[in-house]
Amino acid sequence: MENKSIIFTKRPNGIPTSKNFLLQNETVPSILDGEILLELVYVSVDPYLRGRMNDVKSYIPSFEVGKAMMSGAVAKIIKSKNDNFSVGSHLYGMLDWKLIQVSDGTGLFPVPEGIAPLSSYLGVLGVTGLTAYFGLLEIGQPKENETLVVSGAAGAVGLTVSQIGKIKGCRVIGIAGSDKKIENLKKKFGLDDAINYKKSKNLIKEIKESCPNGVDIYFDNVGGEVSDAVIFNTNNFCRIAVCGAISQYNDTKLSDGPRINPLVISKRLKMQGFIVFDYANKYLEAQIQLGKWMKEGKISLEETVIEGFENLPNAFLGLFEGKNMGKMIVKV
Amino acid sequence: MENKSIIFTKRPNGIPTSKNFLLQNETVPSILDGEILLELVYVSVDPYLRGRMNDVKSYIPSFEVGKAMMSGAVAKIIKSKNDNFSVGSHLYGMLDWKLIQVSDGTGLFPVPEGIAPLSSYLGVLGVTGLTAYFGLLEIGQPKENETLVVSGAAGAVGLTVSQIGKIKGCRVIGIAGSDKKIENLKKKFGLDDAINYKKSKNLIKEIKESCPNGVDIYFDNVGGEVSDAVIFNTNNFCRIAVCGAISQYNDTKLSDGPRINPLVISKRLKMQGFIVFDYANKYLEAQIQLGKWMKEGKISLEETVIEGFENLPNAFLGLFEGKNMGKMIVKV
Numbered sequence: 044m045e046n047k048s049i050i051f052t053k054r055p056n057g058i059p060t061s062k063n064f065l066l067q068n069e070t071v072p073s074i075l076d077g078e079i080l081l082e083l084v085y086v087s088v089d090p091y092l093r094g095r096m097n098d099v100k101s102y103i104p105s106f107e108v109g110k111a112m113m114s115g116a117v118a119k120i121i122k123s124k125n126d127n128f129s130v131g132s133h134l135y136g137m138l139d140w141k142l143i144q145v146s147d148g149t150g151l152f153p154v155p156e157g158i159a160p161l162s163s164y165l166g167v168l169g170v171t172g173l174t175a176y177f178g179l180l181e182i183g184q185p186k187e188n189e190t191l192v193v194s195g196a197a198g199a200v201g202l203t204v205s206q207i208g209k210i211k212g213c214r215v216i217g218i219a220g221s222d223k224k225i226e227n228l229k230k231k232f233g234l235d236d237a238i239n240y241k242k243s244k245n246l247i248k249e250i251k252e253s254c255p256n257g258v259d260i261y262f263d264n265v266g267g268e269v270s271d272a273v274i275f276n277t278n279n280f281c282r283i284a285v286c287g288a289i290s291q292y293n294d295t296k297l298s299d300g301p302r303i304n305p306l307v308i309s310k311r312l313k314m315q316g317f318i319v320f321d322y323a324n325k326y327l328e329a330q331i332q333l334g335k336w337m338k339e340g341k342i343s344l345e346e347t348v349i350e351g352f353e354n355l356p357n358a359f360l361g362l363f364e365g366k367n368m369g370k371m372i373v374k375v
Numbered sequence: 376m377e378n379k380s381i382i383f384t385k386r387p388n389g390i391p392t393s394k395n396f397l398l399q400n401e402t403v404p405s406i407l408d409g410e411i412l413l414e415l416v417y418v419s420v421d422p423y424l425r426g427r428m429n430d431v432k433s434y435i436p437s438f439e440v441g442k443a444m445m446s447g448a449v450a451k452i453i454k455s456k457n458d459n460f461s462v463g464s465h466l467y468g469m470l471d472w473k474l475i476q477v478s479d480g481t482g483l484f485p486v487p488e489g490i491a492p493l494s495s496y497l498g499v500l501g502v503t504g505l506t507a508y509f510g511l512l513e514i515g516q517p518k519e520n521e522t523l524v525v526s527g528a529a530g531a532v533g534l535t536v537s538q539i540g541k542i543k544g545c546r547v548i549g550i551a552g553s554d555k556k557i558e559n560l561k562k563k564f565g566l567d568d569a570i571n572y573k574k575s576k577n578l579i580k581e582i583k584e585s586c587p588n589g590v591d592i593y594f595d596n597v598g599g600e601v602s603d604a605v606i607f608n609t610n611n612f613c614r615i616a617v618c619g620a621i622s623q624y625n626d627t628k629l630s631d632g633p634r635i636n637p638l639v640i641s642k643r644l645k646m647q648g649f650i651v652f653d654y655a656n657k658y659l660e661a662q663i664q665l666g667k668w669m670k671e672g673k674i675s676l677e678e679t680v681i682e683g684f685e686n687l688p689n690a691f692l693g694l695f696e697g698k699n700m701g702k703m704i705v706k707v
Contacts, residue, residue: 094641101641102611266636279434288636297633304598304620305629307648309426309433314646316639 046071048111049140049355055096058293058363063096064112064356072145080122082143083352083375084133087115087165088359089199090264093292102318112140112355115170117154117161132156135164140355142375159337166344166370167203167337168330170319174286175203176329177322179211182284182315183260187212190254192273195264196237197224198362199344199370200286204262205234206342213260216253218269220365227345227368246272257281265290267300274303274312283314293363345369378403380443381472381687387428390625390695395428396444396688404477412454413476415684415707416465419447419497420691421531422596425624434650444472444687447502449486449493464488467496472687474707491669498676498702499535502651504665506618507535509654511543514616514647515592519544522586524605527596528569529556530694531676531702532618536594537566538674545592548585550601552697559677559700578604589613597622599632606635606644615646625695677701 046069055063074080092114095106106112116138123130128148136151138144154164166172178200185191191208195201196217205228208215217228217237228237236253243249250258250272257278263270266288274283291298306312322329336342347367349358352375362371378401387395406412424446427438438444448470455462460480468483470476486496498504510532517523523540527533528549537560540547549560549569560569568585575581582590582604589610595602598620606615623630638644654661668674679699681690684707694703 094637102643263636266634270636285636285639288634288640291634291637297635297637299631300634301629302598302620302623302632303629304595304602304617304648305426305623307617307646308620308650309648311648311650311653312646313648314639314644316636316641316643316645318640318643321643 044071044143046141046143047352048142049352051096051106051108051110051112053108054098055293057295059093059096059360061356061360066353069141069143071143074122074124074145076124078145078147079120079125079128080143081118081134081138081146082121083116083118083138083141085117085162085165086138086140086352086355086373086375087169087171088355088362088371088373089114089170090287090289090292090362092359093363102320113137114140115165117164118144133161135169140352142352159334162346162348162370162372163337163344165372166199166346167333167342171199171344171370172203172333173322173326173329174319175200175207176333177319177325178284178286178317179204179207179260179262181322182317183262183282185211185213185260188214189259190214190216190256191260191262192216192218192250192254192258192276193262193264194218194269194273195287195289196228196234197221197368198264199367201262201264202228202232202344202369203342205232207336208260209233210336210341214254214256216250218250218265218273224368231345240269247275250276260284262286263288267291267298271300271303274306277306277310277312279310281310281312283312285314285316289363347371349373351375376403376475378473378475379684380474381684383428383438383440383442383444385440386430387625389627391425391428391692393688393692398685401473401475403475406454406456406477408456410477410479411452411457411460413450413466413470413478414453415448415450415470415474417449417494417497418470418472418684418687418705418707419501419503420687420694420703420705421446421502422619422621422624422694424691425695434652445469446472447497449496450476465493467501472684474684491666494678494680494702494704495669495676497704498531498678499665499669499674500662503531503676503702504535505654505658505661506651507532507539508661508665509651509657510616510618510649511536511539511592511594513654514649515594515614517543517545517592520546521591522546522548522588523592523594524548524550524582524586524590524608525594525596526550526601526605527619527621528560528566529553529700530596531699533594533596534560534564534676534701535674537564539668540592541565542668542673546586546588548582550582550597550605556700563677572601579607582608592616594618595620599623599630603632603635606638609638609642609644611642613642613644615644617646617648621695679703681705683707
C-alpha cells in the first residue's frame with residue numbers, strides 16, 4: 044500500500060499555478076485505539092479554496108504553507124479501532140489531500156449506504172446543495188412567477204440554485220461562459236433562458252431582453268462586470284444573495300467598479316453575503332428536502348469528474364478557466 | 376398681498392447652480408368650495424431633491440421643467456372654503472415653492488398646535504425623523520453595546536440616527552466634514568467619538584481607532600470613499616442601512632470604487648437601501664415614539680435656518696457644500 048499527499052508549497056500572488064502544489068510520497072500511518080484509517084474516494088474542488096490560500100483572517104483559517112491541502116471529500120474506512128466506525132463504510136467531510144489518512148471521526152458524517160451515489164455527498168446533499176438551498180431560500184426569498192438570475196449558473200452551486208428556483212416557480216435565467224453550458228442549461232436543466240457573457244456585446248441589454256419583467260432575485264457567484272449588468276436590471280426590492288465572487292478571487296487588490304449606492308437606495312436593493320456554515324443548525328432539514336427533490340428527479344447535478352489523485356491541483360485550477368460543467372470532482 | 380414662486384428652469388448636468396432656478400411673480404389665486412389657501416411658513420431643503428431634478432424614473436417623479444419646485448413644508452391656512460380646515464391653523468406635507476398656494480388638503484397633515492415647534496414637523500417629527508427611525512431600527516437592528524457608525528452625522532438624518540443610537544445603548548461614532556461639526560457632535564449630542572473626514576489622512580485607520588470593537592451597524596448617508604473606509608472596518612454580520620449617497624448625487628455617471636463583494640461574503644454583510652415612504656403604515660407609531668423622546672430631551676435637532684423665501688435655492692445648494700449643521704430650513 045502506498046500513500047501520497049499534495050502539499051501547499053507557497054501562497055499564490057494572483058492566479059495560482061501548479062507551482063503552488065507538490066505531490067509527495069508519504070508513509071502509510073498506523074492507528075491508535077479510537078482511530079480509523081481513511082482512503083479518499085472522491086474529492087471536491089471549489090472556488091472558495093482560493094481564499095484559504097491567502098494569509099488573511101477570514102471565516103475559515105488559511106491553509107498552512109508546507110502542509111497538505113484540504114477540502115470536502117468522501118472517504119472509505121479501511122481500518123478501524125473505533126466501534127462507531129466499521130470497515131467498508133464511507134464518511135464525508137473536510138479531509139486532507141492525502142490518499143490515506145488517520146482520523147478519529149471528528150467533523151465527519153456517515154454516508155447512508157445505497158440511498159444516493161457517493162459523490163452526491165459532495166454535491167446536492169453536501170455543501171454545494173446546502174449553499175444553494177440556504178442562499179436562495181433564506182436570502183433570495185423566491186416567490187412564484189418572480190424572475191431569478193443566477194451567475195455562474197453552470198457551476199455546482201449555480202446549477203443547484205437554478206433548479207431550486209424552477210421548483211419554486213420562478214422564471215430562471217442563467218449566465219455562464221460557453222455555448223455548450225448555455226445549451227445544457229436550457230435543454231437539460233429547463234432554464235427559461237441563458238446568456239453566454241463571454242460572447243455578449245451588451246450584457247445589460249441581453250439581460251433586459253431575457254428578463255422582460257426585471258430581476259427580482261439575483262444569486263451572485265461571480266461578482267465583477269457580470270454582476271453590474273444584472274444589478275442595472277433589478278426591480279425594486281430585489282434580493283441579491285452574494286455567494287461568490289470568482290471573478291475577483293485572483294485579484295491581488297479589490298478591483299474597481301461602479302458605486303451602486305444610488306441604485307441600492309432608489310430600488311431598495313438588499314445585498315447580503317452568506318456562508319453555508321451559518322446555517323449549520325438547519326442542515327438536516329435541508330438535506331432531507333434536497334434528497335426528496337433528488338429522488339423525485341426535480342434536481343440533479345451534472346458532474347465534471349477528473350480521474351487521479353495527482354490531478355487535484357489541475358482540477359482546482361480549471362475552475363478559474365470555467366472548465367467545469369456542474370460539480371468539479373476528482374475521483375481518486 | 377403679493378405672491379412669488381421659484382421655478383425649476385432647467386435640469387442640471389452635475390452640480391446645480393442658481394441658474395437652475397427662477398424667482399417669479401405670481402398672482403394670488405382665488406379658491407373654490409372645498410379648497411384652502413396656504414401661506415408657506417417653513418420649507419425643508421433636502422439632498423434627495425437633487426435626484427428629482429434628473430429626468431429618470433425613480434421612486435418619486437422628476438420635477439417638471441417650467442414648474443415650481445416642491446419639498447416638505449409647513450404652511451398656515453389663510454383662507455378656507457372647507458369645513459375641515461380652519462384659518463390660522465397649520466398643515467405640513469409636500470408643497471410647491473410658492474408663497475401662497477391653493478390646496479384641497481390632500482396629502483397634507485394637521486400640525487397639532489402647541490405640542491412642538493412648527494419646524495419639528497420638518498425635522499424630528501417629519502420625514503427626517505421617520506427616515507432615521509426606520510432606517511436604523513428596521514435595517515440596522517441596533518443592540519446594546521454594539522458600535523454604530525453614522526456618515527453625514529451632522530446632517531438632519533444623521534444627527535437623529537446618532538441620538539436614537541445612543542438611546543438604544545450603542546457606542547456611536549459620527550463622520551462629518553468640519554471641526555465645528557465634530558465638536559458639536561461630541562459635546563452637544565454626546566457621541567462617543569466623531570471624525571472629520573476632510574482632515575483625515577487615513578480614514579480607515581481613524582475609524583479603526585474610534586471603533587476598537589469594529590463596526591456592527593453603518594448608517595450611510597454619503598456613499599463614496601467615506602463608506603469604503605467604514606466598510607473595511609465592519610464586523611461579521613454588520614448591517615448597512617443605505618439611506619443616502621450625497622457624495623454621488625451630482626455625478627453624471629456612477630463613479631468607480633472598490634468592488635466589495637469578497638468582503639460582503641466573508642463578513643456576511645447585509646447592505647439594504649430604503650426609502651421612508653415604504654414604512655408609511657407605521658408612521659404614527661414612530662411619530663409617537665419620536666415625540667416622546669423629544670419631550671424627554673433625549674432627542675433634539677439642531678437647525679440651520681436661512682431667512683427669506685428667495686433664498687431657497689441657496690439653502691438647497693448649500694447642502695452639497697456641507698453648510699448645514701442639522702436640519703436645513705428656510706423660514707419664509
